[in-house]
Amino acid sequence: MINKQPFIIKRILAVSFFMLILLLVAAFLGLSMGSAGIGFNELWQSLSGKTGSNSMLPAIIWHIRFPRVVLAALVGATLSLGGLVFQALLRNPLAEPYILGISGGSAVGAIIGILLGMSRFPGVSLSAFAGSIATLILILLVSSGQTILKKDSLLLSGVMVNAFCSAVIIFLLSITRDSKLHNIIFWLMGDLSITGAKTVIALAATLFPFFIIIFWLSNSMNLLITGKELAKTSGINIKAITIALLVITSLLVSATVSHCGLIGFVGLVIPHLLRLVFGPDHRILVPACILGGGAYMIFCDLLARVLPAQGEMPSGVITAMIGAPLFIFLLKRTKQ
Amino acid sequence: MNTAVNVKNIVHSYGNNPVLKKISFSVTRGNFFIIIGPNGSGKTTLMRIISGILKPDEGELDILGRPIHKYSRKSMARIIAFVPQLEVVDFPFTVYEIVLMGRSPHQGMLGLEKKCDLEFIGQAMEFTGVEHLARRRLDQLSGGERQRVFIARAISQEPQIILLDEPTASLDLRHQVRVMDLMERLKKEKGITVIMVSHDVNLAAMYCDELLLLKEGQVLSLGPPNEVLTFQAIENAYECTVLVDKNPLGDFPRVTLVPEKYIKI
Numbered sequence: 001m002i003n004k005q006p007f008i009i010k011r012i013l014a015v016s017f018f019m020l021i022l023l024l025v026a027a028f029l030g031l032s033m034g035s036a037g038i039g040f041n042e043l044w045q046s047l048s049g050k051t052g053s054n055s056m057l058p059a060i061i062w063h064i065r066f067p068r069v070v071l072a073a074l075v076g077a078t079l080s081l082g083g084l085v086f087q088a089l090l091r092n093p094l095a096e097p098y099i100l101g102i103s104g105g106s107a108v109g110a111i112i113g114i115l116l117g118m119s120r121f122p123g124v125s126l127s128a129f130a131g132s133i134a135t136l137i138l139i140l141l142v143s144s145g146q147t148i149l150k151k152d153s154l155l156l157s158g159v160m161v162n163a164f165c166s167a168v169i170i171f172l173l174s175i176t177r178d179s180k181l182h183n184i185i186f187w188l189m190g191d192l193s194i195t196g197a198k199t200v201i202a203l204a205a206t207l208f209p210f211f212i213i214i215f216w217l218s219n220s221m222n223l224l225i226t227g228k229e230l231a232k233t234s235g236i237n238i239k240a241i242t243i244a245l246l247v248i249t250s251l252l253v254s255a256t257v258s259h260c261g262l263i264g265f266v267g268l269v270i271p272h273l274l275r276l277v278f279g280p281d282h283r284i285l286v287p288a289c290i291l292g293g294g295a296y297m298i299f300c301d302l303l304a305r306v307l308p309a310q311g312e313m314p315s316g317v318i319t320a321m322i323g324a325p326l327f328i329f330l331l332k333r334t335k336q
Numbered sequence: 337m338n339t340a341v342n343v344k345n346i347v348h349s350y351g352n353n354p355v356l357k358k359i360s361f362s363v364t365r366g367n368f369f370i371i372i373g374p375n376g377s378g379k380t381t382l383m384r385i386i387s388g389i390l391k392p393d394e395g396e397l398d399i400l401g402r403p404i405h406k407y408s409r410k411s412m413a414r415i416i417a418f419v420p421q422l423e424v425v426d427f428p429f430t431v432y433e434i435v436l437m438g439r440s441p442h443q444g445m446l447g448l449e450k451k452c453d454l455e456f457i458g459q460a461m462e463f464t465g466v467e468h469l470a471r472r473r474l475d476q477l478s479g480g481e482r483q484r485v486f487i488a489r490a491i492s493q494e495p496q497i498i499l500l501d502e503p504t505a506s507l508d509l510r511h512q513v514r515v516m517d518l519m520e521r522l523k524k525e526k527g528i529t530v531i532m533v534s535h536d537v538n539l540a541a542m543y544c545d546e547l548l549l550l551k552e553g554q555v556l557s558l559g560p561p562n563e564v565l566t567f568q569a570i571e572n573a574y575e576c577t578v579l580v581d582k583n584p585l586g587d588f589p590r591v592t593l594v595p596e597k598y599i600k601i
Contacts, residue, residue: 007448007449008447008448008449009448091426091427092426093426093427216445216446217445218446219440219445219446219447220445222433222437222447223437223440225425225426225427226423226425226427226429226434226437227420227423227425229384229387229389229418229420230418230420230423230486232387232388232389232409233387233388233389233412233413233416233417233418233499234413234437234438234440234441234493235408235409235410235412235413235414235440235441236409236440237409275427275428279428279429279430279433280427280428280429280433281429281433283446283447
C-alpha cells in the first residue's frame with residue numbers, strides 16, 4: 001500500500017503546533033524588548049501574576065507593547081493569508097496580494113478618510129473597505145462574466161487598477177497642504193504605532209471569523225489550483241468560492257491597510273516560504289500563514305522599534321528590506 | 337436505464353458564433369464512445385457540456401436517465417469524472433495528493449481522508465501504473481505519466497462515466513497505446529462508460545464501440561467505426577483526401593492520409 005504519508009489532520013495539527021510555538025516566541029520577544037528597556041524578568045513576573053517591581057516597565061509592556069504586538073500579529077496574519085488566497089485564485093505562486101489593486105483601492109479610501117478627518121476606527125476602516133470593494137467591483141466588471149475565472153484577465157485588470165490607484169494617491173498627496181501630509185506619508189510606509197488595546201481587540205474579533213471561513217474553504221482552494229475544469233467536475237462551485245474568497249480577502253486587507261498602511265512583501269514572502277517548507281496543501285498553509293505571518297510581522301516590527309538610534313521607523317521598511325531580496329532569491333530559484 | 341448520456345437538441349454559441357447546432361445522440365451504458373471531427377467542429381464544447389462545466393443555451397441533457405439540472409454538483413461528481421487536456425499545475429503537489437483529490441466528492445468540505453479513501457486511491461494508482469510515482473511531484477513527471485495520474489484521480493472518484501478531452505494529444509506512441517489500453521480495461525473490468533474526444537481516427541477505430549463524427553456543430557454520422565469511417569464521410573468532414581481500407585488487426589477500418597503528390601487525376 002502507498003499509505004506512507006501521514007493523515008492530513010495529523011499534519012495540520014503538527015504544523016500548526018510548530019508555528020504556534022514560533023508565534024509565542026516572537027510575541028514574548030516583542031513584549032519584552034523595546035526602546036524603554038529590555039524586561040524579560042518583568043514580563044515573566046507579570047505573566048506569572050507576581051507584582052512587586054515598581055518600575056514603569058509592566059505598564060509599558062501591557063499598555064503600549066501588548067496592543068502593538070497583537071496588531072502586528074493580526075496584520076502579518078491577514079497579509080499572508082491574503083497573499084495565499086490571491087496566489088490560489090490566480091493560480092500563480094508568485095502573485096502578490098496587492099496585485100489586484102484591492103490594497104491600492106483601500107489605501108485611496110483610507111486617505112480620503114484621513115483627509116476628511118475621520119477617526120482610525122471605525123471611520124477610516126470603513127472608508128478603506130469602501131475603497132477596496134469599489135476596486136473589486138470595478139475589476140469584476142472589467143473582467144466580467146466567464147472571464148472572471150481566467151487568471152490573466154484578472155491579473156491584467158488588477159495591474160491597471162493598481163496603477164490608477166497609485167496615481168490617485170499621489171494626486172491626493174500633492175493637493176494636501178497641511179499637517180496631515182506627514183501623517184499620511186508615515187502611514188503609507190506601514191506604521192503600527194497608533195493603537196489602543198480596545199481597538200486591537202475589536203479588530204481581532206472582527207478578523208477571526210474570516211480566518212475560520214478561509215480555512216473552511218482551504219480544500220476547495222486545493223482543487224481550484226489543479227485546474228478550474230477539474231475543480232468544477234469534482235463538485236466545486238468555483239464561481240461562488242472565487243467571489244467569496246475575493247470579498248473576504250479584500251475585507252481583511254482593507255481592515256489592515258486602514259490600520260497600518262501599505263506593508264509590502266509579507267503576503268508574497270510568507271506563503272511562498274511556507275509552501276517551500278510544508279508543500280502546497282492549503283489546509284496546512286492557511287493555519288501556517290496565520291500563525292507564521294503573525295510571527296514574522298511581530299519580528300519585523302520589533303526590528304523597526306529597536307534598530308533606530310532614536311525614535312522608530314515604519315515597519316513596512318523592514319518587511320520590504322527583508323522581503324524584496326528574499327523574493328528575488330526565490331524568483332531565481334523557481335526559474336531554474 | 338441503458339443509456340449513460342442522452343443529448344437532445346443541444347444548441348450552444350459563443351457570442352454570435354454558433355458552435356453546436358441542434359445536436360442529438362445517446363451513449364449506451366458501458367460503451368467506449370469517441371467523438372471525432374475537424375478543429376472547430378464543437379467537440380470540446382460538447383464535452384464541456386456533457387461534463388457539466390458549461391451550460392448549453394438550449395436543449396436537454398440526461399445523465400443516467402435524469403436531467404442534469406436535477407443533480408447537485410457533488411452527486412454529479414460521483415457519477416462523471418473528467419480528465420482534462422494536460423494542464424500545467426504550478427503548485428508542487430505530489431502524485432499521491434493529486435489522486436487523493438479525486439475522493440473529494442465523497443468527502444466533507446475539508447476533504448479529510450479516511451482509511452477507505454486510501455484503499456480506493458491505492459487501487460486507482462495500481463490500475464494506471466503510477467503507484468511507484470506516489471511521492472514524486474507532479475511537475476517532475478513526463479506528459480504520459482501525468483496523464484495517467486489524472487486518469488487515476490478520475491478513477492478514484494468512483495465514477496460511472498469517464499470523460500476525456502484528447503488524452504493522447506501530446507503523447508508519444510507508447511503512451512498513446514497505454515492510455516487507450518487503460519480505457520479499454522476500464523470499460524471491460526469496471527463497466528465504466530468511456531466518452532472521449534480524439535483527433536486520431538485510427539486509434540479511435542481500433543478501440544471504440546461507437547463513433548460520433550461532428551462537422552460545423554452538427555452530427556455528420558454516428559455508429560460503429562465501420563459505418564462512420566468511410567472515405568466519403570472523412571473527406572466531407574475534414575476536406576482532405578484519404579484512403580480507407582481494412583485494418584490488418586481486425587474488422588475495423590484503417591485511414592491513410594493521401595499527400596498531394598500522390599493524388600492522380
